[in-house]
Amino acid sequence: MSTSLIKDLQQQMQAINAQGLLRRRRTTASACDVHVDVDGRPMLSFNSNDYLGLASDARVVEALREGASLYGAGSGASHLISGHSKAHVQLEDKLAALFAPHLEQPRALHFSTGYMANLALLGALASPAPQETEIFSDALNHASLIDGARLSRAQVTVYPHADLETLGQALKNSKAKIKLVVTDGVFSMDGDIAPLPELLALCEQHGAWMVVDDAHGFGVLGENGLGVLAHFGLRSPQLIYMGTLGKAAGVAGAFVAAHQTVIEWLVQRARTYIYTTASPPALAHALLTSIDLLTGEEGRVRRANLADLRLQLTGLSVKPGWQQLDSVTPIQPLVIGSNEDVLNLADALWAQGLWVSAIRAPTVPAGTARLRITLSASHSLADVAQLKAALAQAT
Ligand SMILES: Cc1ncc(COP(=O)(O)O)c(C=O)c1O
Structure with missing residues (x-):
């Protein structure tokens, strides 16, 4: 009985993998911040919801x-x-x-x-x-x-x-x-x-x-x-x-x-x-x-910084078919479409030292796989410029 359950689960996961939907976890070994040690590598992260950078304040x-x-x-x-x-x-x-x-x-x-x-x-x-x-x-x-x-x-x-x-x-x-x-x-x-x-x-x-x-x-x-x-x-x-x-x-x-x-x-x-x-x-x-x-005042300053970073990220020139969603919040999605394409793009960014997650179904509707780029007040304008350059290179 139990071996049949294991077999079923393995088959399910093979099927999920074949659709580009297998999830994997990466491991951080430093405080939650925009510069992080991930899987043993120093990375610039556009991944967390620590929008004000307070997690490591x-x-x-x-x-x-x-x-x-x-x-x-x-x-x-x-x-x-x-x-x-x-x-x-x-x-x-x-x-x-x-x-x-x-x-x-x-x-x-x-x-x-x-x-x-x-x-x-x-x-x-x-x-x-x-x-x-x-x-x-x-x-x-x-x-x-x-x-x-x-x-x-x-x-x-x-x-x-x-x-x-x-x-x-x-x-x-x-x-x-x-x-x-x-x-x-x-x-x-x-x-x-x-x-x-x-x-x-x-x-x-x-x-x-x-x-x-x-x-x-x-x-x-x-x-x-x-x-x-x-x-x-x-x-x-x-x-x-x-x-x-x-x-x-x-x-x-x-x-x-x-x-x-x-x-x-x-x-x-x-x-x-x-x-x-x-x-x-x-x-x-x-x-x-x-x-x-x-x-307080600290929050106001950090939100103002976030607004500047967001302005810097708007108007990405991307491949035809990709769409940068219109968002006035630190969540700046770039919709790619297929699971395979978004995974390739996330891998290409990773190779350049940038950590941005590929979000796929069922978290978002099938066919709208995306990079969920998130900004933090701890990012600098230079960090955003680095992301833009990496995206341009990967496009
Ligand atoms: C919109 C929304 N609601 C609720 C939650 C759950 O919050 P928590 O992570 O504290 O469980 C999340 C994210 O995790 C979320 O994005």
Whole structure:
């Protein structure tokens, strides 16, 4: 029996490999930064989501050290048993206060990962009446939202990417008692920003809640780095916000900010909050420093640097058939098309000392394989010039 399972898996993987879809991991042996030691080679990376370069910032690293000496290495139990620490509380209070301009009676809840936060959110919101709940989900939403919607047992309606007309019609036709419109704030593989003001207007018109996953907007958008809500200046009692803390914030984890009743409901019912060991308090302690940096003058300077880098990267002259997507965020995709071509291009860049990942199906739709170039405030204009020259040579 077990040998037949092994054989099946091997055959599946051969088939995946033949389609150019086998995934491989590379190993870093240095801090997360733009200059990294990867598989034993010094590389210039355009690969991480550490958009502000805070992951290796000395102040954040020192705060992590301090957190470890205050709280030890691990939390020891789930939040509802004994794992809930003062550092978690301080972090949640800080985040709730920051979101006060955007949400009504805000409270925040810290999660170990964004994936878990999304599963928690959609499952718990639908749990009072899954049969009477409908989730309206953008076709390009992140896998964690897709999985959260599936697991919630609510009815799921996928609308074409950012298609307000189709969504409006679906909301109008819906008989559901609870309606949740769910969208990435910044789409992770395309870099575009969801039309949130228009989506929110539709939600308000049809009595729906709007759930925004701002994994790639938090820290990056808005004057103070608070993400898409700040970028558009939105405030509504119908908003539920999810931000992650392992990308621009440079550490790990995630949070949901919403009306205090929604948050209390998550504490009572969200399975990925309740049935898991709380993340180490030292991480929450380090996040207190990184959030201060991200929302303060340091963050503003780093976002301005990111904007300069992005301008330098726009207007790549590339092979006919390739397409540089129009994006005002640090996610700068170059759509190549076939798996083979994108892998060849990534290999050619690697040979020139540049690390940029080839993203293929099912992460993106088949036939739209791409280089997902990501910028960090730690890049220099010379780094971007090096990437442009390498791309020109590989083209
Ligand atoms: C849009 C989006 N949502 C959620 C997540 C999950 O966040 P985390 O990595 O903290 O689990 C990611 C990426 O990982 C993401 O890109």
